[in-house]
Amino acid sequence: MAASRQPHSSASRTAPPQKAADTFDALYRNHVDVMYRYANRLCGETEAAKDLVQETFLNAYRGFKNFRGDAQFSTWLYTIASRICLRMRRRRKGAPERELSLDEFIPTSDGEFRLQIPIEGLSPEAALHNKQLRKALDAAVGKLPKKYKMALVLRDMEGLSAKEAGAVMGLNERAVKSRLHRARLFVRRELSARGLAEDTASHRHEPIT
Amino acid sequence: MARRPISTRRRLPAAKSHRHEAGRCLHILRELSAFIDDELSHDICGEIRQHLGACPRCEEFVVSLRQTVALCRKSPAPALSSIERAKMREQILTAAHMR
Numbered sequence: 001m002a003a004s005r006q007p008h009s010s011a012s013r014t015a016p017p018q019k020a021a022d023t024f025d026a027l028y029r030n031h032v033d034v035m036y037r038y039a040n041r042l043c044g045e046t047e048a049a050k051d052l053v054q055e056t057f058l059n060a061y062r063g064f065k066n067f068r069g070d071a072q073f074s075t076w077l078y079t080i081a082s083r084i085c086l087r088m089r090r091r092r093k094g095a096p097e098r099e100l101s102l103d104e105f106i107p108t109s110d111g112e113f114r115l116q117i118p119i120e121g122l123s124p125e126a127a128l129h130n131k132q133l134r135k136a137l138d139a140a141v142g143k144l145p146k147k148y149k150m151a152l153v154l155r156d157m158e159g160l161s162a163k164e165a166g167a168v169m170g171l172n173e174r175a176v177k178s179r180l181h182r183a184r185l186f187v188r189r190e191l192s193a194r195g196l197a198e199d200t201a202s203h204r205h206e207p208i209t
Numbered sequence: 210m211a212r213r214p215i216s217t218r219r220r221l222p223a224a225k226s227h228r229h230e231a232g233r234c235l236h237i238l239r240e241l242s243a244f245i246d247d248e249l250s251h252d253i254c255g256e257i258r259q260h261l262g263a264c265p266r267c268e269e270f271v272v273s274l275r276q277t278v279a280l281c282r283k284s285p286a287p288a289l290s291s292i293e294r295a296k297m298r299e300q301i302l303t304a305a306h307m308r
Binding site for chain 1: 235238239241242243248266269270272273274276277278279280281282283284285286287288289293294297298300301302304305
């Protein structure tokens, strides 16, 4: 289930070295799916996501002793994965790292106020059966600069609270909310007439077969 | 002698094309995530609702922002197969013991 959250595991709090492998197995089993989902949303493609998950658990395995029991294990893993992701070299099609200003999200033409993909009367789940919409959404999220993408993914996709997302990103709640707002406005604009028009005009995402 | 203009050409406010960048709308734009996340005080929410009732453009904008967030919340993500999961576990443990 996309929205399911793993129950927090206390098995890891103080892992003696000899038990590291057993503890690792338990934690891996409980958290790998969540981390893979998170990694996919951050990276936008499966190979990079797998690399990120491996690197995350490798770091976690080595860092059991650094794990502070006052944080949920999942929050700790999110934090490790986020740091690694920020360090990963920007991939070819990655979005440029830049600040998003609110001004750029002010609509300037009529078609920009609403989403251009008809989803009126549909539940989000039903709307997402529309392949075109799913692709447009993925592309929009993929275009976000990393720090904005992280806020959006943690809050609106992974379902973390602003406080939890702040702990993961090393920010206060206010900063999380500010980034989240800009990220949402960015994605919204990408799904509006302006975003879709620019997208089809500038490049095709699909290889021509 | 300078001729006086007969009629003063006043700049009309852009009544037909809604100036969304102006004043109230811009203020509302800043608050919309907090608004849809129910983080604002009762008073500010009331003000925003009142504005939305009077400004169809802002209303449309809020609807589309809500839709965007709803889509994000429900967006599916691929899952690992049990084989991939096991393979990845092996690779992690191998790497952990190698280095």
